Amino acid sequence: MITGFLFRALDRKAILVALILLAIAVAVPVSNLMLPVSHPLHVPTHIMALFGKYLTYALLALALDLVWGYCGILSLGHGAFFALGGYAMGMYLMRQIGTRGVYGHPILPDFMVFLNWKELPWYWYGFDQFWFAALMILLVPGALAFVFGWFAFRSRVSGVYLSIITQALTYALLLAFFRNEMGFGGNNGLTDFKDILGYSVQAQTTRASLFAATAIALAIAFVICSGIVNSRFGKVLVCVRDAESRTRFIGYRVEHIKLFAFVVSAMMAGVAGALYVPQVGIINPGEFAPANSIEVVIWTAVGGRGSLIGPIIGAIAVNGGKSYFTAAFPEFWLFALGGLFVATTLFLPKGIVGLVSSGFAKLRGPREADRVEETLQPGTEAAQ
Amino acid sequence: MTEKLTDALLYLDGVSVAFDGFKAINDLSLTVEHGEMRAIIGPNGAGKTTMMDIITGKTRPDKGTVLFEGEIDLTRHDESAIALLGIGRKFQKPTVFESHTVQDNLELALKRDHGIIATLFHDTSKEQKDRIDEILDEIRLTERRSHLAADLSHGQKQWLEIGMLLAQDPKLLLVDEPVAGMTDAETVETAKLLRRIAGEKAVIVVEHDMTFIRDLDVKVTVLAEGSVLAEGSLDHVSADERVIESYLGR
Ligand SMILES: Nc1ncnc2c1ncn2[C@@H]1O[C@H](COP(=O)(O)OP(=O)(O)OP(=O)(O)O)[C@@H](O)[C@H]1O
Numbered sequence: 328m329i330t331g332f333l334f335r336a337l338d339r340k341a342i343l344v345a346l347i348l349l350a351i352a353v354a355v356p357v358s359n360l361m362l363p364v365s366h367p368l369h370v371p372t373h374i375m376a377l378f379g380k381y382l383t384y385a386l387l388a389l390a391l392d393l394v395w396g397y398c399g400i401l402s403l404g405h406g407a408f409f410a411l412g413g414y415a416m417g418m419y420l421m422r423q424i425g426t427r428g429v430y431g432h433p434i435l436p437d438f439m440v441f442l443n444w445k446e447l448p449w450y451w452y453g454f455d456q457f458w459f460a461a462l463m464i465l466l467v468p469g470a471l472a473f474v475f476g477w478f479a480f481r482s483r484v485s486g487v488y489l490s491i492i493t494q495a496l497t498y499a500l501l502l503a504f505f506r507n508e509m510g511f512g513g514n515n516g517l518t519d520f521k522d523i524l525g526y527s528v529q530a531q532t533t534r535a536s537l538f539a540a541t542a543i544a545l546a547i548a549f550v551i552c553s554g555i556v557n558s559r560f561g562k563v564l565v566c567v568r569d570a571e572s573r574t575r576f577i578g579y580r581v582e583h584i585k586l587f588a589f590v591v592s593a594m595m596a597g598v599a600g601a602l603y604v605p606q607v608g609i610i611n612p613g614e615f616a617p618a619n620s621i622e623v624v625i626w627t628a629v630g631g632r633g634s635l636i637g638p639i640i641g642a643i644a645v646n647g648g649k650s651y652f653t654a655a656f657p658e659f660w661l662f663a664l665g666g667l668f669v670a671t672t673l674f675l676p677k678g679i680v681g682l683v684s685s686g687f688a689k690l691r692g693p694r695e696a697d698r699v700e701e702t703l704q705p706g707t708e709a710a711q
Numbered sequence: 712m713t714e715k716l717t718d719a720l721l722y723l724d725g726v727s728v729a730f731d732g733f734k735a736i737n738d739l740s741l742t743v744e745h746g747e748m749r750a751i752i753g754p755n756g757a758g759k760t761t762m763m764d765i766i767t768g769k770t771r772p773d774k775g776t777v778l779f780e781g782e783i784d785l786t787r788h789d790e791s792a793i794a795l796l797g798i799g800r801k802f803q804k805p806t807v808f809e810s811h812t813v814q815d816n817l818e819l820a821l822k823r824d825h826g827i828i829a830t831l832f833h834d835t836s837k838e839q840k841d842r843i844d845e846i847l848d849e850i851r852l853t854e855r856r857s858h859l860a861a862d863l864s865h866g867q868k869q870w871l872e873i874g875m876l877l878a879q880d881p882k883l884l885l886v887d888e889p890v891a892g893m894t895d896a897e898t899v900e901t902a903k904l905l906r907r908i909a910g911e912k913a914v915i916v917v918e919h920d921m922t923f924i925r926d927l928d929v930k931v932t933v934l935a936e937g938s939v940l941a942e943g944s945l946d947h948v949s950a951d952e953r954v955i956e957s958y959l960g961r
């Protein structure tokens with residue numbers, strides 16, 4: 328059963344992508360740690376950290392693509408699941424600080440001491456244990472997605488209405504996390520982390536390990552997504568996207584199918600957020616901003632939705648562009664991003680991946696094109 | 712256990728539904744026996760498609776009884792539950808999964824466990840593959856099995872959709888305007904195909920094409936303004952004054 332799933336998952340494309348990611352997971356940290364700074368192949372730490380962040384974005388975009396590209400659920404709130412995963416990791420990191428905080432309280436994080444809190448709120452229990460935090464990184468986004476999806480998909484909310492309520496969801500969380508009384512550090516969020524699993528988050532080796540962990544997590548997520556989309560379940564996702572009511576009339580429970588995909592996707596987004604936080608060193612309510620979730624949609628569209636590689640390429644390319652633009656022409660970035668999205672929608676509905684694959688089809692020459700032409704002729708054999 | 716109220720496969724009694732005050736179905740009663748094929752004709756807007764919507768759970772009737780196999784109240788189930796009970800439906804506008812191949816369309820429709828675990832992990836068995844081959848043969852799309860459904864001609868899409876119904880292996884097939892957009896030769900073949908299916912399964916066919924209805928050679932129900940106007944052989948209903956006035960004569 329599981330072997331069948333893995334067998335379907337590991338098609339040529341998935342093997343290639345997984346191998347590339349694993350190679351990156353080894354090569355970049357090795358180059359950063361082992362090669363002298365003067366060496367031409369040396370990857371500087373800040374570049375490694377930057378690309379580590381891009382890879383977490385790629386994982387987030389991949390998660391979105393599973394529900395949007397394959398199942399047609401345009402979630403404009405995936406940033407919320409990312410941020411929740413990030414907060415769960417942040418809570419673990421806060422509790423690792425121990426007495427090294429400004430106030431030196433053995434249990435309470437600084438912001439709680441500052442607010443005059445006497446004891447740890449119950450929902451912070453357990454976060455001193457990594458395994459517990461790891462579980463919450465999956466469960467909290469998953470549970471929110473389950474409850475949200477349960478109501479939305481059962482009442483058949485779809486299309487624009489669904490997109491709007493996902494925006495509302497992330498906006499509501501933004502407002503909630505801003506409040507000091509929520510117990511998540513309010514406006515400032517969680518920061519000043521010291522250790523992860525006993526290693527200093529600042530250490531170069533830790534940074535290299537976090538980079539490797541992110542690349543490996545992305546490879547695993549890619550293989551899981553590949554297994555999902557290559558299975559009959561994945562084909563049904565596309566059916567739901569293209570002809571939802573037809574899918575119902577064949578006997579598929581569309582609401583369960585959407586719910587499952589949405590929960591899996593939210594969990595992947597949570598993992599992405601959890602890997603993001605120790606690499607950037609902070610998580611604050613700004614991560615819930617509705618605009619963040621919309622940016623994820625743009626990365627996915629630019630890379631090419633409905634293909635698993637597309638969102639990864641899109642996330643890295645657009646964020647690479649963003650890093651360049653915000654340094655070179657800071658005022659223009661938002662215009663460039665908006666223009667990019669409009670241009671993609673109008674001229675490249677399948678994104679970069681679609682452009683490349685149609686380019687390859689042309690390269691293969693007119694013979695191939697003829698064959699395609701032939702098969703597109705309206706057939707008459709049924710009548711004969 | 713509820714007691715069986717009727718031996719008929721499908722039993723509609725006093726069914727009405729209104730959209731914004733407009734009575735699309737008005738006190739409609741109809742029974743279809745096991746394995747029976749029934750043709751339904753009637754002017755545009757008579758409520759033929761709406762009747763299918765009610766049977767398949769897409770539309771809830773305002774009042775009336777809709778029973779399947781004498782004891783299942785169809786008004787209490789939704790579309791996917793009704794499909795699993797054994798009612799398959801072909802839409803008026805042919806709807807196939809365009810971004811999947813012909814073969815995948817049939818595999819997806821095949822009667823089997825549609826749950827999450829099964830769809831994620833189970834493979835298609837040898838018997839199921841054989842069944843797909845049989846259906847491909849029946850609907851004459853063997854040659855095109857690995858083509859995308861989007862690339863099929865209109866008539867072929869209609870056939871693929873009928874093939875998907877066969878794969879579902881329902882007890883009752885609802886077929887809405889199957890020969891719209893087909894050539895004459897295709898129409899004749901479709902009548903033959905449906906007649907082969909009937910007997911084993913009950914079939915309700917809605918169609919405007921009178922030659923096709925004649926080819927089917929089965930009991931005809933005439934719908935008009937949401938209720939039954941006449942019922943009987945095609946010759947019988949064609950002779951009916953009211954039918955001529957409301958439909959055939961125009
Ligand atoms: N969901 C709906 N909302 C409002 N009106 C509807 C709805 N569904 C059907 N109707 C109306 O009910 C009437 C019956 O429509 P229906 O589609 O059942 O007719 P039909 O007999 O299938 O006609 P045709 O031969 O044109 O397919 C029409 O006047 C239609 O406009």
Ligand SMILES: [Mg+2]
Pocket residue numbers: 759760761803887
């Ligand atoms: Mg109709």
